[in-house]
Amino acid sequence: MPAPRPLLLASEAEEMARLARCLDAEVRVLPPVDRPDTFEGWRTEILSIEPRKRIVVSLWRSAEPAQDIVELDGEEWIRRFEAPYLLWNFALGAAGRLCSDGGAIVAVNQAPAALDAPGRTPELAIADGVFSLVRSVAAAEGPRGVRANLVTTPIGLVDANLIAPSPPLDGFPGTIESHVAGAVRSFLSEDAAGLTGRVLSADGGRSL
Amino acid sequence: MKSSPEESKVVVVTGATGGVGRGIALACGEAGWHVWIAARREKEGREVAAEVDAVGGRGHFVSCDVGDIGSATAAIETILGHEERLDGVVHNATSGLSPVPVSLADVPLADFQDHVNVALRALDSLARASFEALKASQGSLLLMTSEAGFEGKAKLSPYAGVKGAQRGFARALAREWGRDGVRVNSIAPLASTPAMERAFEMDPAMADRVLGRNPLRRLGDSTEDIGRAARFLLSDDARYVTGHTLMVDGGSCPAV
Numbered sequence: 001m002p003a004p005r006p007l008l009l010a011s012e013a014e015e016m017a018r019l020a021r022c023l024d025a026e027v028r029v030l031p032p033v034d035r036p037d038t039f040e041g042w043r044t045e046i047l048s049i050e051p052r053k054r055i056v057v058s059l060w061r062s063a064e065p066a067q068d069i070v071e072l073d074g075e076e077w078i079r080r081f082e083a084p085y086l087l088w089n090f091a092l093g094a095a096g097r098l099c100s101d102g103g104a105i106v107a108v109n110q111a112p113a114a115l116d117a118p119g120r121t122p123e124l125a126i127a128d129g130v131f132s133l134v135r136s137v138a139a140a141e142g143p144r145g146v147r148a149n150l151v152t153t154p155i156g157l158v159d160a161n162l163i164a165p166s167p168p169l170d171g172f173p174g175t176i177e178s179h180v181a182g183a184v185r186s187f188l189s190e191d192a193a194g195l196t197g198r199v200l201s202a203d204g205g206r207s208l
Numbered sequence: 209m210k211s212s213p214e215e216s217k218v219v220v221v222t223g224a225t226g227g228v229g230r231g232i233a234l235a236c237g238e239a240g241w242h243v244w245i246a247a248r249r250e251k252e253g254r255e256v257a258a259e260v261d262a263v264g265g266r267g268h269f270v271s272c273d274v275g276d277i278g279s280a281t282a283a284i285e286t287i288l289g290h291e292e293r294l295d296g297v298v299h300n301a302t303s304g305l306s307p308v309p310v311s312l313a314d315v316p317l318a319d320f321q322d323h324v325n326v327a328l329r330a331l332d333s334l335a336r337a338s339f340e341a342l343k344a345s346q347g348s349l350l351l352m353t354s355e356a357g358f359e360g361k362a363k364l365s366p367y368a369g370v371k372g373a374q375r376g377f378a379r380a381l382a383r384e385w386g387r388d389g390v391r392v393n394s395i396a397p398l399a400s401t402p403a404m405e406r407a408f409e410m411d412p413a414m415a416d417r418v419l420g421r422n423p424l425r426r427l428g429d430s431t432e433d434i435g436r437a438a439r440f441l442l443s444d445d446a447r448y449v450t451g452h453t454l455m456v457d458g459g460s461c462p463a464v
Contacts, residue, residue: 040317047313068384069332070339074277077332081373082324089320089369093312114451117380124380125328125373128357132372135360135463136312197360 006054006188007098009046009091013060015156015176019108022181023056023188030059030091033083039090051100054188057091058108059084063156066119081122088130095148096137102145106187107134108180111152113207115163123157131199138197147196149187153180154203168205179204218291219442220244220283222274222330223301225252227401228352230259231430232298232438237265239439242291246272246283247301274301274330275322284337294341296442299331299374300352302367307407309363320366327370331377339390348391350441351378353453355396359463363411371396375453382451391450393441397434398457400427424458 008025010016011033020027028049031042061084072080088109095105111127112120131150138148154173162172174180179202186192187200201207219236223229224245233243237260245260247253250269257267268290272283288294303326305319335349342349356364357371375394382392398418404427408415419425428434437456440446455461 036317036321043313069381070336072332072336074329074333077329081328081332085328085369085373086317086320086324089312089315089366093315093365097311097313112380114379114383118384121377121380121384124376126376128376128379129369129373132357132360133312133365133369135358136362136365136368137360139360139362140311140365 003189004053006056007052008056008058009095010056010058011060016058016060018176019056019058019181019184022177023184025056030087033059033061033087034079036083036086039087043090043094046094047097049098051098053100053103055095055099055103055105056108056184056188057095057105059087059091061110061156064123068119069121072122077122081125085126085129088126088133092130092133092137096141096146099141099146104188104192105137105146105148106184107148107150108184109150109152110155110157111201112154112158113203115206116154116158120157127152135197142196147192149192149195149197150199151180151183151187152199152201152203154206155180167203168208170204172204172206174202174204216242217295217442218242218244218293219296219298220246220270220287220294221298221300222246222272222280222334225249225256227403228397228399228430228434229300230256231399231435232300233260233267233435234263234431235435235439236442237261237263237267240264242266242268244268244270244287246270248273275303275325277329278333280330280333281337284334288341293345294338295345295347296350297334297338297342298350298352298438298442299334301326301330303327306364306367307403307410309411310366312365315366323366323370328373328377331374335381339385342390343388346389348393348442349381350438351394353378353394353396355398355455355457355461355463357396358461378453379451386450391446393446393449393451394453395434395438395441396453396455396457396461398422398428398460399430399434401430418460421462422458422460426458428456428458
């Protein structure tokens with residue numbers, strides 16, 4: 001029997017449309033990141049649909065200039081860290097509840113490697129927070145056979161003017177089609193039946 | 209300004225009226241440091257400041273509700289109005305919701321926001337308010353994170369999430385501030401604290417889970433085990449250590 005189509009809970013972004021095509025996924029759009037007042041309503045609505053066996057979650061953000069933390073005012077901190085991080089909590093909580101027994105959840109998050117972290121403190125804070133949330137979902141839902149894993153990519157966050165050394169593989173930061181989709185498919189498949197709470201950094205080895 | 213002689217260091221500890229924060233304050237006091245207790249509860253804060261005096265340091269209290277926008281910044285400004293330098297900032301305060309078991313899918317926005325305000329917004333404010341002073345002293349920022357930030361927690365997911373986010377914050381900021389000689393580190397402690405006791409009460413099986421995997425078979429002492437490790441990271445003995453999370457958990461966390 002063919003595997004059921006995955007459900008992709010994602011931001012409204014061109015990259016997410018491409019990921020949906022690669023995965024042949026049904027798409028449900030996340031609420032706008034700048035509207036936290038809509039997050040609870042979105043969660044209630046999404047939890048009213050039928051459970052799904054395979055769920056992919058991705059909150060996609062557009063590129064931000066690298067900026068030292070002391071130069072970010074409070075409003076910028078809220079926009080770059082708090083709002084997206086809060087939405088990740090809602091999206092992953094909903095995915096955990098919505099996933100049927102024995103299913104698989106994969107989160108796809110943009111994350112800078114440590115070498116590229118200066119000026120991207122909000123983004124690395126989100127990345128490590130999401131990592132911990134995915135592991136929390138893996139721990140909470142594991143007893144009913146649900147796996148939860150994470151794929152990270154620097155696409156859209158880091159793409160030029162890299163400090164030395166260069167990434168081991170050419171083609172940094174990669175594309176959704178060449179670097180991200182395959183990692184997601186691997187985690188969704190039964191080939192990954194023994195993997196949960198794990199992260200694949202699809203970054204050409206930049207985070208080694 | 210060069211790094212200060214060890215006996216005259218000035219540090220501030222948030223959430224230091226009890227538990228790990230108090231332990232860090234006392235350990236720094238043992239070294240003769242000036243220790244500012246930044247907390248909401250003045251009476252308890254002044255009592256800890258007196259304990260710092262008693263162990264050989266100089267204790268002070270500054271009012272600080274890290275959940276309120278602007279309070280952390282105001283606390284740093286108050287300290288800098290009284291001291292000629294600031295060598296260390298320790299962000300230890302955590303949301304009162306931290307030990308409350310909950311499913312991630314059921315958490316209201318207001319509760320997520322409380323976790324974020326105390327753990328991260330306050331941290332951002334403390335960092336920006338103290339940077340120039342830490343740069344002048346070649347000092348350091350120390351975050352109290354948790355093993356939960358590495359391995360996640362099934363029933364404490366919002367807490368685990370912000371503790372992970374703090375670790376990412378520290379890893380990035382260490383690379384940002386290193387060029388100015390300011391160090392940024394974290395400690396993931398496992399200590400016997402009132403918060404841990406409350407968590408055990410709410411989840412009776414937790415004690416077995418926590419101690420069963422701990423090679424040393426005990427919770428850490430807030431002053432002697434956790435506080436002194438924090439003092440090391442704040443001291444000149446750790447002057448080449450940055451971007452690091454020190455697990456002070458008796459070898460408990462298997463996820464590192």
